[in-house]
Amino acid sequence: MGFHEKRGKSVISCKSQIEFPNTLYYTKIHGVAPAEADLQRYFQTSPPAIHQMIVTLEKRGLIDRVPGQARSIRLRLTRDQLPDLE
Numbered sequence: 001m002g003f004h005e006k007r008g009k010s011v012i013s014c015k016s017q018i019e020f021p022n023t024l025y026y027t028k029i030h031g032v033a034p035a036e037a038d039l040q041r042y043f044q045t046s047p048p049a050i051h052q053m054i055v056t057l058e059k060r061g062l063i064d065r066v067p068g069q070a071r072s073i074r075l076r077l078t079r080d081q082l083p084d085l086e
Helices: 015-023 026-030 036-043 047-059
Strands: none
16 A cells, blocks of 8 residues: 555645655654654644644554654654655
């Protein structure tokens, strides 16, 4: 089953959610996962929008995180499962 499909349904619902997993390569560059504030700056959106996106991706099984623990977001996909950025 590919990144874009889960039992015939789209796993990712918007461009931000497509780009979001790619931003988690931030961890490889900086040695820590991005904070929600880092993602807010990158996507130029509100804190509630970023938080909702994180919760949605976690529910879909694309990321793991520890609620209340800073910088705990972990990607559950391999690079091959990620779409290329435009």
